[in-house]
Amino acid sequence: MRALHLTLAVFALMASVPLLAPNAYYLHLATVVLVFAVALLGLDIIIGHVGEISLGHFGLFAIGAYTAGLLSVDAGAPLAVALIAAGAVSAGFGAVLAFPALRTHGPYFAMVTLAFASIVQVVLNEWTGLTRGARGLAVPKPPLLGATLDAAGFYLVVFVVFALVWILVGNLAASRYGRSFQALQGSTIALESLGVSATASKILAFCLSAAVTGVAGGLYAFSEEYITPQAFNFDLTVVFLLALIVGGRANRWGALVGAVVAVWLPNLLGDIAAFRVMAVAAAVLILGATARSVARGRHGWSAWIPAAVAVAVAVTAFQLETMTEQRLSVFGLLLLGAIAYLPEGLVGTLAAVWRPEPDSTSGPLPERGAAAVAEPVDGTPVTVRGVTVRFGGLRAMSDVSTRIETASVHGLIGPNGAGKSTFVNTLTGLYTPSAGDIRIGDTSIVGASPAQIARLGVARTFQNIQLFGHMSVIENVLVGLHLAYRSNLVDALVRSRRYRCEERENRERAQALLAFVGLAGAANQDARSLPYGQQRLLEIARALATEPKVLLLDEPAAGLLPSDIDALMAILRRVRAGGRTLLLIEHHMDMVMALCDRITVLDFGEKIAEGSPDEVTSDPKVVEAYLGATEAAA
Amino acid sequence: MLDVLPQVLVSGITLGTIYGLIAFGYQLTYVTSRTVNFGQGEALAVGALVGLSLTPMLGYWAMLPVVIVFGGLYGLVVERIAVRPTLDSPSEGWILATIAFGIVAKNVSENIWGKEDLPFPSPLPPLPIEIGGAFVMPTELLIVGGALLLMVAIELFNRFTLLGRAFAATADEREAAGLVGIDTEKVISGSFALSCATAACAGVLVAPVTLTGPGMGLVLALKGFSAAILGGLTSGLGAVVGGLLIGIAEALTAFYISTGYKEVPGLLILLAALTLKPEGLFGRVLAKKV
Numbered sequence: 001m002r003a004l005h006l007t008l009a010v011f012a013l014m015a016s017v018p019l020l021a022p023n024a025y026y027l028h029l030a031t032v033v034l035v036f037a038v039a040l041l042g043l044d045i046i047i048g049h050v051g052e053i054s055l056g057h058f059g060l061f062a063i064g065a066y067t068a069g070l071l072s073v074d075a076g077a078p079l080a081v082a083l084i085a086a087g088a089v090s091a092g093f094g095a096v097l098a099f100p101a102l103r104t105h106g107p108y109f110a111m112v113t114l115a116f117a118s119i120v121q122v123v124l125n126e127w128t129g130l131t132r133g134a135r136g137l138a139v140p141k142p143p144l145l146g147a148t149l150d151a152a153g154f155y156l157v158v159f160v161v162f163a164l165v166w167i168l169v170g171n172l173a174a175s176r177y178g179r180s181f182q183a184l185q186g187s188t189i190a191l192e193s194l195g196v197s198a199t200a201s202k203i204l205a206f207c208l209s210a211a212v213t214g215v216a217g218g219l220y221a222f223s224e225e226y227i228t229p230q231a232f233n234f235d236l237t238v239v240f241l242l243a244l245i246v247g248g249r250a251n252r253w254g255a256l257v258g259a260v261v262a263v264w265l266p267n268l269l270g271d272i273a274a275f276r277v278m279a280v281a282a283a284v285l286i287l288g289a290t291a292r293s294v295a296r297g298r299h300g301w302s303a304w305i306p307a308a309v310a311v312a313v314a315v316t317a318f319q320l321e322t323m324t325e326q327r328l329s330v331f332g333l334l335l336l337g338a339i340a341y342l343p344e345g346l347v348g349t350l351a352a353v354w355r356p357e358p359d360s361t362s363g364p365l366p367e368r369g370a371a372a373v374a375e376p377v378d379g380t381p382v383t384v385r386g387v388t389v390r391f392g393g394l395r396a397m398s399d400v401s402t403r404i405e406t407a408s409v410h411g412l413i414g415p416n417g418a419g420k421s422t423f424v425n426t427l428t429g430l431y432t433p434s435a436g437d438i439r440i441g442d443t444s445i446v447g448a449s450p451a452q453i454a455r456l457g458v459a460r461t462f463q464n465i466q467l468f469g470h471m472s473v474i475e476n477v478l479v480g481l482h483l484a485y486r487s488n489l490v491d492a493l494v495r496s497r498r499y500r501c502e503e504r505e506n507r508e509r510a511q512a513l514l515a516f517v518g519l520a521g522a523a524n525q526d527a528r529s530l531p532y533g534q535q536r537l538l539e540i541a542r543a544l545a546t547e548p549k550v551l552l553l554d555e556p557a558a559g560l561l562p563s564d565i566d567a568l569m570a571i572l573r574r575v576r577a578g579g580r581t582l583l584l585i586e587h588h589m590d591m592v593m594a595l596c597d598r599i600t601v602l603d604f605g606e607k608i609a610e611g612s613p614d615e616v617t618s619d620p621k622v623v624e625a626y627l628g629a630t631e632a633a634a
Numbered sequence: 635m636l637d638v639l640p641q642v643l644v645s646g647i648t649l650g651t652i653y654g655l656i657a658f659g660y661q662l663t664y665v666t667s668r669t670v671n672f673g674q675g676e677a678l679a680v681g682a683l684v685g686l687s688l689t690p691m692l693g694y695w696a697m698l699p700v701v702i703v704f705g706g707l708y709g710l711v712v713e714r715i716a717v718r719p720t721l722d723s724p725s726e727g728w729i730l731a732t733i734a735f736g737i738v739a740k741n742v743s744e745n746i747w748g749k750e751d752l753p754f755p756s757p758l759p760p761l762p763i764e765i766g767g768a769f770v771m772p773t774e775l776l777i778v779g780g781a782l783l784l785m786v787a788i789e790l791f792n793r794f795t796l797l798g799r800a801f802a803a804t805a806d807e808r809e810a811a812g813l814v815g816i817d818t819e820k821v822i823s824g825s826f827a828l829s830c831a832t833a834a835c836a837g838v839l840v841a842p843v844t845l846t847g848p849g850m851g852l853v854l855a856l857k858g859f860s861a862a863i864l865g866g867l868t869s870g871l872g873a874v875v876g877g878l879l880i881g882i883a884e885a886l887t888a889f890y891i892s893t894g895y896k897e898v899p900g901l902l903i904l905l906a907a908l909t910l911k912p913e914g915l916f917g918r919v920l921a922k923k924v
Contacts, residue, residue, distance in 0.1 A: 053726050053729050100908050102912075103912035104908055105912075108863055108867075108908060108913070111863040111904070111908075112904075115901040116901075118901055122894065122897055122898055126892070126894040234852070238737075241733070242733075245727070325741075325745055326741065326745065327741075328737050328740070329738045329742055329745075332735065332736075335731075336715060336716060336735065339719075339720055339727045339730055339731045339734065340731070343720070343727055
């Protein structure tokens with residue numbers, strides 16, 4: 001509630017800016033702040049949620065600006081049409097950009113986006129017939145509903161667009177789509193294993209991000225009333241980036257605060273008197289912070305560097321008459337300081353101070369959800385025929401055949417390097433077999449993508465835990481419930497009744513699944529803060545959320561304490577009782593022997609034995625594989 | 635039109651080797667720390683400007699080693715101030731931090747050398763030499779020769795010296811490299827020193843044909859970055875091939891199509907290459923175990 005009050009107060013203040021602004025200059029600055037804030041809300045979908053650094057949003061911003069500007073100037077389109085078209089055209093380009101960007105990360109992703117935007121800039125500059133090229137395009141503010149739009153009126157238009165985008169982006173972030181974007185930065189492999197296409201999620205994120213930034217570009221054209229291709233350059237991307245990082249990402253307030261900083265700071269830095277005060281305050285603060293951390297025995301002399309720089313800047317501030325020439329240096333130093341000392345941004349840092357500890361007491365277990373977990377599910381048999389997997393010249397699996405029956409626990413054991421994880425990875429579509437056939441029920445899955453296989457009812461856990469670490473425990477399970485929703489993107493954006501209903505039901509269900517694995521009390525913690533053993537249990541809960549017919553467990557007991565193993569076995573027995581098909585890879589033999597109905601033994605990629613636990617343990621080939629040659633044992 | 639093709643190719647190759655050399659600068663730090671200096675253009679410009687100021691005192695040839703040492707020191711400062719504090723933070727703070735450092739460096743050099751571009755005296759006489767139907771300026775030969783020499787030196791260093799092996803080990807697995815006694819912090823510092831030294835050297839090499847000024851590095855650095863990404867950030871050969879592809883595409887487009895669009899084909903090649911091979915033409919795929 002407190003957060004809502006704060007939001008309403010700030011929005012009321014923003015709405016009254018035309019009354020408060022002392023002159024047209026400040027009103028224009030406020031307009032630009034909101035335009036930038038809209039652009040940043042769009043950029044944050046990629047940077048804050050998907051977790052990749054885009055250097056190309058200035059291109060999308062330019063596309064929006066020129067679309068709106070040209071439609072208004074050449075076609076006389078009304079304001080609303082021009083803005084909607086700006087968003088739509090930009091979204092189209094966003095979708096195109098998504099393809100080269102799909103499989104790239106880090107610097108490669110940054111370069112793809114930058115290359116795209118550079119091309120946009122060149123085309124805008126050179127296609128003079130359409131854009132007027134370097135001469136620029138004058139874009140008078142169009143009338144709104146027949147009335148001419150003055151600066152105050154236009155500010156209110158921008159404010160309304162900003163408020164709308166604020167709400168829509170907030171709804172998006174809280175929805176299953178927002179969660180799938182965040183999951184992309186946790187683990188795309190895990191996301192796919194839950195039946196959610198990482199490709200589709202990324203393209204959607206790009207389109208929405210581009211649409212919002214494009215609308216901002218349209219607003220910018222009308223706000224400035226004159227655009228040139230040169231206005232949309234690499235410097236603009238730097239401004240966007242710094243605003244978002246300094247403001248704080250994955251947070252709407254970060255975008256707003258960042259926009260304020262990016263637009264007002266250059267003006268503030270023009271004033272030497274104000275700057276002197278700021279520089280002294282900063283020097284004192286940084287000196288204090290450094291002294292404290294050195295007193296705690298951390299760092300060597302290098303810890304004093306920022307303090308020394310701050311003092312030097314403060315001293316220099318009093319030597320200078322004006323600071324127009326040094327403005328960028330100060331700007332850069334402020335940035336460096338902000339990045340080093342406020343990695344979560346201004347808003348993130350403040351929020352961490354104010355935010356109450358996550359509520360760790362669990363509510364009563366919702367009855368309906370609890371019953372749902374135990375509901376019987378029809379399992380599906382898995383048939384593997386003559387499967388061979390090659391990596392270059394290496395055969396990780398050769399000619400393996402087996403059948404995993406419904407409502408059974410099938411063990412898969414073998415020494416390290418026997419090909420057990422390869423088996424699971426092939427079954428889930430991460431690797432494609434070079435020969436042989438795998439069927440889930442009657443459906444062959446050779447060549448299908450991990451997400452397609454997951455949608456056939458195959459879920460898995462991972463030997464190397466693949467949680468969405470920065471998301472909460474319950475959100476991890478909710479990603480598993482992604483396909484349980486019937487409501488669509490529009491429902492999610494406007495929070496329709498259908499959507500809210502489903503969201504509540506699925507939250508209850510997720511809570512029930514957490515209770516099922518004993519994690520009900522940890523629902524709101526970050527997944528990465530869980531102890532190792534509980535992370536494995538969370539992976540099981542997340543996999544169960546997809547209501548799998550087949551559940552593949554890759555070393556679920558690795559790293560667990562003996563007491564946890566007992567709990568795990570109880571959980572797995574209940575899962576089997578529900579009728580699911582289970583494949584268990586495990587090194588804890590007591591557990592394998594106690595749980596499994598049948599066991600397949602792999603060694604060097606070949607099946608060397610199969611049968612009941614007793615048959616397998618007495619098989620001399622198995623003993624040899626585990627203990628070495630029989631002669632040596634004798 | 636075709637009779638000038640050799641001439642166009644010469645200018646493409648000259649550009650391309652410079653892009654390749656700058657690309658090496660990105661690779662050096664990427665392999666040790668998975669970061670690159672987005673202020674590499676400023677390192678290049680500052681290197682050229684220092685070289686410009688030193689040339690009247692030392693002459694061109696004696697100035698070179700001093701600029702290289704200066705570039706190395708510059709790199710150490712970049713690493714210490716912009717990269718190390720942000721290296722282990724989950725966000726990619728280093729991208730912005732290195733950009734911010736570049737902003738400061740550019741502004742400081744504007745205050746020292748002014749904003750105007752200055753001519754850089756060429757050490758070689760402006761007498762074109764004919765090679766295979768194309769006229770080549772001695773300065774262009776110096777650029778290509780110098781860049782190739784540096785690239786070969788870096789490649790030899792990476793492959794055959796103990797320190798170079800330490801770079802590679804740090805690249806593969808920072809923690810494990812630390813466990814076997816490699817001071818990974820020093821290795822990363824060293825890679826930044828080497829990277830900025832390379833950029834500074836590229837700066838003095840190109841300065842006679844471009845002009846020298848605080849803003850000279852931005853476009854060159856972006857082209858170099860494109861080259862590094864196109865070739866793959868983990869391959870020296872990739873940097874050279876990436877640089878040449880982009881340089882030649884640019885020269886051909888500028889001459890046969892339009893100077894305005896000269897950057898577009900190279901960027902399109904880049905986008906196409908990354909669509910098909912997200913790790914770059916010669917990049918290694920790091921298998922992730924799940």
